[in-house]
Amino acid sequence: MSDHIENGVEESFISHLVELRDRLVRASIGIALMCALLMLWPGPSAIYDFLAQPMLASLPAGAKMIATGVISPFLVPMKVTLLIAFMLALPWVLYQAWAFVAPGLYTHEKKLIAPLVISSSLLFLGGVAFCYFLVFGRVFKFINEFAPASISVAPDIENYLDFIMSMxxxxxxxxEVPVVVVVLVRMGLVPLEKLKAIRSYVIVGAFVIAAIVTPPDIVSQFSLALPMWLLYELGLLVAPLFVKATQAPAEQD
Structure with missing residues (x-):
């Protein structure tokens, strides 16, 4: 009897490993296909030129970025293309993660996972778009205007890539702050009233985090801290609705 149980457990474990492998392969294929499409159109060079546009717009007319490494002109655009491919394929990657854990979830738990996967993808991409379209231009303009006239600003493409990736x-x-708030409330880790009570500390923490992860200028710090605070407020508004929509039958009774 015990042998049958052990064999069943072993087979179940192996089947889960096979399923995990298949999901990882599918996620990797999705990223590879997206990367291949970006390679064909618009191409790594055009993609990097697009990402470099906020910096180039803040430089004097005719100024360009430089490449100090021998293979940097080839390697950096390829890295950018792979990064963009991953971000565009992020919903597919998260879907594979959800599909892997979904069979072991109850119906009300599936109601919790699916919206989190979708909202996490959209919020992350929204944060990246907000940074590129609204923050980069103002930050680079402020930094280059602050630079002394005796300095010729010619950013290295690898340093620029590291900077935009971190930002x-x-x-x-x-x-992702609203998702964190919703999860904390839904899992019962922190009561909603407690999160509302610490609102002032969250605001201070948002400005501290912004001061750490952004350049030392007021523009970029406010550009990160204010959305963080507003998204926290959004999480407080959405959390009760989400908890009510994903309650188990026993909880509703």
Missing amino acids: CLAFGVTF
Whole structure:
């Protein structure tokens, strides 16, 4: 009897590993296909030129960025293309993660996971778009106007890539604040009233985090801190509705 149980447990474990492998392969294929499409059109060079536009717009007329590495002109656009491919394929990647855990969830739990996957993807991409279209231009303009006239500003493309990746990641993660609030309330980890009571501390914390992860200028700090606070307020508004919509039958009774 015990042998049958052990064999069943082992087979179940192996089947879960096979399922996990298949989901990882599908997620990787999705990223690879998106990367291949971006390689064909518009191409790595055009993608990097698009990402470099906020910096180039803030430089003097005719100024360009520089590449100090031998293979940087090839390697950096390829890295950017892979990064964009991952972000565009993020909903597919998160769907594979959801599909892996969904069979073991109750119906009310599935109601919890699916909206979180969709909202997390949209909020992360929204944070990246907010950073690119509304923040970069103002930050680069402020920095270049602050630079002394004796300095010729010619950013290195690798340093620029590192900077925009860190900034986009910071804003993408910051825009996940409503999801964090909803999860904390739905899982019963922190009561909604407690989250409302610590609102003032959250505002101070938002400005502290913004001062750490953004350049030392007031424009970029406010550009990160204010959305973080407003998204926290949005999470407080959405959390009760989400909790009510995803209650188990026993909880409703």
